[in-house]
Amino acid sequence: MDARDAWRRAGEGFSGSFGGRPAGVWWAPGRVNLIGEHTDYQEGLCLPMAINRHVVVAVRPRSDRLVRAVSSSRGPAPDVDLDALRPGPRDSWFNYVVGVLAVLAPSAGCDLFIDADLPVGAGLSSSAALEMAVAVAINDLFALGRTPEDLALAGQRAEHDFAGVSSGLMDQLASVFGRPGHALLLDTRTRAVTPVPWRPEDAGLALAVVDTRAEHRVVGGGYEARVREVRAAAAALGVPALRDVAPEDLTRLEGQPLLLCRARHVVSENARVRTVVDAASRGDWERVGQALLASHRSLAEDYEVSHPALDAVVDRAARTPGALGARLTGAGFGGSAIVLLRADAVGMLEEGLHEEFARRGWVPCGVQTFCPGDGAARVAEAV
Ligand code: GLA
Numbered sequence: 305m306d307a308r309d310a311w312r313r314a315g316e317g318f319s320g321s322f323g324g325r326p327a328g329v330w331w332a333p334g335r336v337n338l339i340g341e342h343t344d345y346q347e348g349l350c351l352p353m354a355i356n357r358h359v360v361v362a363v364r365p366r367s368d369r370l371v372r373a374v375s376s377s378r379g380p381a382p383d384v385d386l387d388a389l390r391p392g393p394r395d396s397w398f399n400y401v402v403g404v405l406a407v408l409a410p411s412a413g414c415d416l417f418i419d420a421d422l423p424v425g426a427g428l429s430s431s432a433a434l435e436m437a438v439a440v441a442i443n444d445l446f447a448l449g450r451t452p453e454d455l456a457l458a459g460q461r462a463e464h465d466f467a468g469v470s471s472g473l474m475d476q477l478a479s480v481f482g483r484p485g486h487a488l489l490l491d492t493r494t495r496a497v498t499p500v501p502w503r504p505e506d507a508g509l510a511l512a513v514v515d516t517r518a519e520h521r522v523v524g525g526g527y528e529a530r531v532r533e534v535r536a537a538a539a540a541l542g543v544p545a546l547r548d549v550a551p552e553d554l555t556r557l558e559g560q561p562l563l564l565c566r567a568r569h570v571v572s573e574n575a576r577v578r579t580v581v582d583a584a585s586r587g588d589w590e591r592v593g594q595a596l597l598a599s600h601r602s603l604a605e606d607y608e609v610s611h612p613a614l615d616a617v618v619d620r621a622a623r624t625p626g627a628l629g630a631r632l633t634g635a636g637f638g639g640s641a642i643v644l645l646r647a648d649a650v651g652m653l654e655e656g657l658h659e660e661f662a663r664r665g666w667v668p669c670g671v672q673t674f675c676p677g678d679g680a681a682r683v684a685e686a687v
Contacts, residue, residue, distance in 0.1 A: 314362035318417035321374040326362035332436035332680035334428035335478035340577040344472025347493035347545035349577040353676035354482020357422040359433040366413040376419040403462025410446040425519040427639020432475030435459030436680040452480040482679035510647040515670040516613035518638035537567040546570040569606040593628025600631035609636030617641040
């Protein structure tokens with residue numbers, strides 16, 4: 305959806321839900337992580353890009369302390385009081401909204417209508433996009449003067465304290481700092497964000513994102529287990545975070561095979577981020593592709609966060625002429641995979657995947673290509 309559609313849909317949804325017009329409309333993009341997976345909660349490196357799929361929020365301040373919210377896909381949330389914000393049921397989308405409001409503490413309540421063209425559960429960060437859309441809206445509307453980094457941190461707090469997920473900061477930073485034509489090199493220790501030109505299209509290549517439709521859920525389970533395991537690995541090595549660990553230090557984990565595997569993924573993945581940044585800057589896309597494949601192998605074997613449908617995409621990509629590399633993107637356990645390939649090979653990949661998914665009796669996957677897009681912002685009203 306373009307800005308005009310975003311305004312129209314959210315504006316109409318707002319009027320239908322609350323009457324009258326919103327004070328403004330804001331949006332925030334989802335992200336695709338190119339490489340640097342499961343590194344951001346160990347102060348590591350990652351390389352996401354914002355995509356042209358958004359969560360959109362139309363907002364109007366109120367004169368009392370009430371917060372009312374309606375989602376175009378999930379319906380109305382229960383009304384809440386700004387002075388009594390607490391986590392709702394686990395898995396509820398409203399936790400992300402309430403969590404951000406709790407951190408930003410605006411001076412009055414508001415009515416919010418939320419719309420999106422970003423699929424939920426596809427591993428493209430719909431929750432961070434929701435947090436960042438609400439955060440930029442509240443920051444603008446109430447003139448709070450928070451920096452984009454503050455807003456990203458507010459989103460992360462919402463994840464930790466309201467959604468119960470111990471996530472890193474990658475998704476929020478990608479959503480606020482997105483820049484067309486650029487991936488974002490994130491150093492999650494210093495929170496430095498360095499835009500890195502990302503233009504595979506100049507070499508006749510495209511980035512395909514394959515939504516396996518195997519629903520990925522970060523809340524609960526595997527993600528939290530990985531966070532605990534790598535914390536244990538860092539503690540066993542006596543470092544504040546695995547960011548400080550060199551490959552040769554890993555031998556000290558030899559008596560603890562599970563922690564060794566988990567730490568080996570994080571340490572090798574940080575190195576692969578540097579490889580991809582360097583290779584992309586030289587236009588060495590073959591090397592980028594090899595790093596993507598190595599990342600997937602590490603995520604599947606050492607980190608154990610892949611899924612049969614993600615492995616099937618990566619295998620199929622490896623057998624598609626013109627494909628350079630592929631890997632799962634996001635937390636894993638389902639969700640999406642990326643494939644870097646010749647632009648004229650996307651159709652063949654798609655055909656091959658549809659055949660493969662049908663043969664295995666899986667619901668068909670979705671294939672789309674994405675270029676890096678802009679970060680969270682106010683949507684100008686079309687005149
Ligand atoms: C989720 C989390 C991120 C990051 C990725 C894995 O998207 O929200 O912070 O940990 O998983 O790289």
